[in-house]
Amino acid sequence: MAVAAAAYRSGEKIKNEYDGITHDYTRKGGIAHTEILLPDHAPKEYLDRATLWNAVEEIEKNKNSQLSREIELALPVELSAGQNILLVREYCRKHFISAGMCADICIHDKKDGNPHAHIMLTMRPIEKDGTWGAKSKKEYLLDKNGERIRLKSGAFKTRKIDATEWNDKNKAEEWRAGWADMVNAFLEKQGEQIRIDHRSYERQGIDLIPTVHLGVAAFQMEKRGIATERGNKNREIDGLNKQLRQIKARIGKLENWIKEERTAPPTLWEVFSEITNRSEHRT
Numbered sequence: 356m357a358v359a360a361a362a363y364r365s366g367e368k369i370k371n372e373y374d375g376i377t378h379d380y381t382r383k384g385g386i387a388h389t390e391i392l393l394p395d396h397a398p399k400e401y402l403d404r405a406t407l408w409n410a411v412e413e414i415e416k417n418k419n420s421q422l423s424r425e426i427e428l429a430l431p432v433e434l435s436a437g438q439n440i441l442l443v444r445e446y447c448r449k450h451f452i453s454a455g456m457c458a459d460i461c462i463h464d465k466k467d468g469n470p471h472a473h474i475m476l477t478m479r480p481i482e483k484d485g486t487w488g489a490k491s492k493k494e495y496l497l498d499k500n501g502e503r504i505r506l507k508s509g510a511f512k513t514r515k516i517d518a519t520e521w522n523d524k525n526k527a528e529e530w531r532a533g534w535a536d537m538v539n540a541f542l543e544k545q546g547e548q549i550r551i552d553h554r555s556y557e558r559q560g561i562d563l564i565p566t567v568h569l570g571v572a573a574f575q576m577e578k579r580g581i582a583t584e585r586g587n588k589n590r591e592i593d594g595l596n597k598q599l600r601q602i603k604a605r606i607g608k609l610e611n612w613i614k615e616e617r618t619a620p621p622t623l624w625e626v627f628s629e630i631t632n633r634s635e636h637r638t
Contacts, residue, residue: 366382366461388436394457430442441541451476491516
């Protein structure tokens with residue numbers, strides 16, 4: 356349920372008008388900042404979290420409808436709390452608000468070195484008149500003569516296509532790359548040398564094994580000195596990566612030694628002579 360998720364992320368008390376259930380998370384700690392961003396033509400009452408997500412649940416008629424999309428972002432500890440708010444706000448405006456989505460931003464920070472942002476996004480675009488747009492539309496399928504295909508029921512054969520590009524597989528890559536670019540721009544502006552890369556080690560050409568994400572619960576347990584399955588996995592991966600770096604360093608030294616010893620590859624005659632000489636010595 357979108358209302359329940361919004362209440363939990365924001366640490367608020369919100370009543371779901373659909374089923375009458377009130378979700379109260381006002382005792383939840385670590386809520387550093389919350390805000391809602393809307394397209395210019397969206398109704399201003401959607402700035403209220405309860406109004407927004409109850410409207411989302413009201414517009415959906417199917418029980419299995421997807422009500423929202425959530426994106427979680429790890430925030431750079433090198434930036435201040437205020438800078439991170441500006442970072443997330445600018446990122447949402449560029450990639451989501453400009454496309455017609457509403458964004459519910461909740462930044463969590465328990466001062467444990469793991470500040471992060473939860474962004475809940477609406478699945479339907481806001482039309483210019485302030486109403487909810489369609490998620491998808493029907494397209495008639497045509498035969499080889501360009502005529503609509505009639506079914507036995509009398510209806511025409513159709514297929515469902517997305518009304519927006521938000522579910523396109525390339526969008527996730529675009530949003531991840533956009534986040535990395537914006538974080539790096541903020542870090543550079545603050546004079547920080549560290550940079551992030553949204554690509555996997557394999558795509559970056561880095562011969563290392565990626566660690567697994569700990570998650571909030573495992574992170575807290577590890578911080579208190581309690582070993583977790585994911586923590587043990589990451590320690591094992593760190594050990595393997597250390598061995599990989601050592602092997603790579605040895606290979607590099609060997610390659611340099613070969614370059615110093617021989618500037619050109621040996622000829623077939625030289626190889627044959629070397630083998631013959633070794634055989635004579637052994638004899």
